[in-house]
Amino acid sequence: MTKKTIGWGLIGTGRIAEDRMLPGINAFKQNKLIGVVSRDPARAQDFAKRFGAQHAYTNFDDLLRNPDVDAVAIHTPNSLHCEEVLAAARAGKHVFCDKPMATTVADAERMVAACEKAGVTLGMNFHNRSMPGFIEAKRVVGSGEIGEVTVVELEASPGYRPGGTLSNWRVDPVMSGLGTTMSIGVHVYDILRYILSAEVEMVSSFFDTPRNVMEQTNMSTLRFTNGAIALVNVNEKSPLPYNDFVIHGTKGRITGKGLTRSRAGGVFEVATTDGKTRSQEFPAINAHAACIGAFSQALLDGKPFSPSGIDGLRSMQLTEAMAKSAWDGVHVRLAS
Numbered sequence: 001m002t003k004k005t006i007g008w009g010l011i012g013t014g015r016i017a018e019d020r021m022l023p024g025i026n027a028f029k030q031n032k033l034i035g036v037v038s039r040d041p042a043r044a045q046d047f048a049k050r051f052g053a054q055h056a057y058t059n060f061d062d063l064l065r066n067p068d069v070d071a072v073a074i075h076t077p078n079s080l081h082c083e084e085v086l087a088a089a090r091a092g093k094h095v096f097c098d099k100p101m102a103t104t105v106a107d108a109e110r111m112v113a114a115c116e117k118a119g120v121t122l123g124m125n126f127h128n129r130s131m132p133g134f135i136e137a138k139r140v141v142g143s144g145e146i147g148e149v150t151v152v153e154l155e156a157s158p159g160y161r162p163g164g165t166l167s168n169w170r171v172d173p174v175m176s177g178l179g180t181t182m183s184i185g186v187h188v189y190d191i192l193r194y195i196l197s198a199e200v201e202m203v204s205s206f207f208d209t210p211r212n213v214m215e216q217t218n219m220s221t222l223r224f225t226n227g228a229i230a231l232v233n234v235n236e237k238s239p240l241p242y243n244d245f246v247i248h249g250t251k252g253r254i255t256g257k258g259l260t261r262s263r264a265g266g267v268f269e270v271a272t273t274d275g276k277t278r279s280q281e282f283p284a285i286n287a288h289a290a291c292i293g294a295f296s297q298a299l300l301d302g303k304p305f306s307p308s309g310i311d312g313l314r315s316m317q318l319t320e321a322m323a324k325s326a327w328d329g330v331h332v333r334l335a336s
């Protein structure tokens with residue numbers, strides 16, 4: 001981009017947009033919020049007023065027709081992402097898409113192809129890549145300090161409130177695709193690819209519900225192309241989750257205590273076979289703001305952005321394989 005500022009539009013005025021994304025867009029000094037879109041006119045007006053948007057729309061196409069909009073953030077129900085990304089690409093707008101990218105691999109492939117054809121950037125809101133603990137984990141693994149990674153154990157859970165259940169569109173398989181897998185899991189599946197610099201080649205999954213009933217627990221074993229094996233527990237049923245991760249290597253171990261969820265801080269520890277140990281605390285940050293800030297900077301610099309649409313597609317391929325594994329009771333090999 002040759003512009004010195006980025007004009008932003010956002011569709012989907014839910015809690016994440018309100019708490020994280022709109023403050024994140026406004027926190028980057030070279031961003032300008034042009035418009036917000038909500039089906040509810042009063043809500044659109046309220047969000048526009050509170051976050052300083054120039055326009056309040058009830059129709060996404062009206063936002064896309066505004067020449068001042070350079071990029072759009074999409075934070076609507078999962079099944080709507082595909083058509084909204086395709087429309088944005090046709091309008092020549094860059095796209096920052098919430099996770100999961102879509103509800104099917106086929107739709108994800110269409111989204112990637114459309115943005116490539118239009119010459120616009122498609123970025124994903126895998127904000128865990130902006131969390132300091134995970135960034136440090138990638139650095140330590142890449143440095144070889146703990147040797148070759150052999151085993152990873154990770155839990156991610158927002159916690160469970162007695163009497164609480166998944167609600168609204170998230171319980172509808174047509175709208176959401178999957179339950180906890182796509183609400184919570186996609187973040188940590190992506191972060192393991194990021195830390196290990198490897199793809200998942202085989203997966204075996206167990207859900208706590210039958211086919212087409214929104215799962216609240218996904219227990220999966222992943223085998224990566226570099227030989228590492230990960231056991232990943234993603235659930236919305238644990239009242240007191242640890243939210244820890246452990247990365248075992250041939251020369252040591254990384255432990256992230258309480259560091260798998262972006263809204264909480266924790267302690268990062270490294271222990272090596274030569275007897276050395278160290279630890280440091282990482283506070284919670286607005287990882288969503290950091291992620292959208294990095295996307296904005298990439299647009300200004302004319303550079304590729306990671307996590308990209310390809311990362312979103314890889315995530316869709318994995319979650320589709322998880323569903324097949326859980327529902328059919330089989331190991332699933334992913335295409336290389």
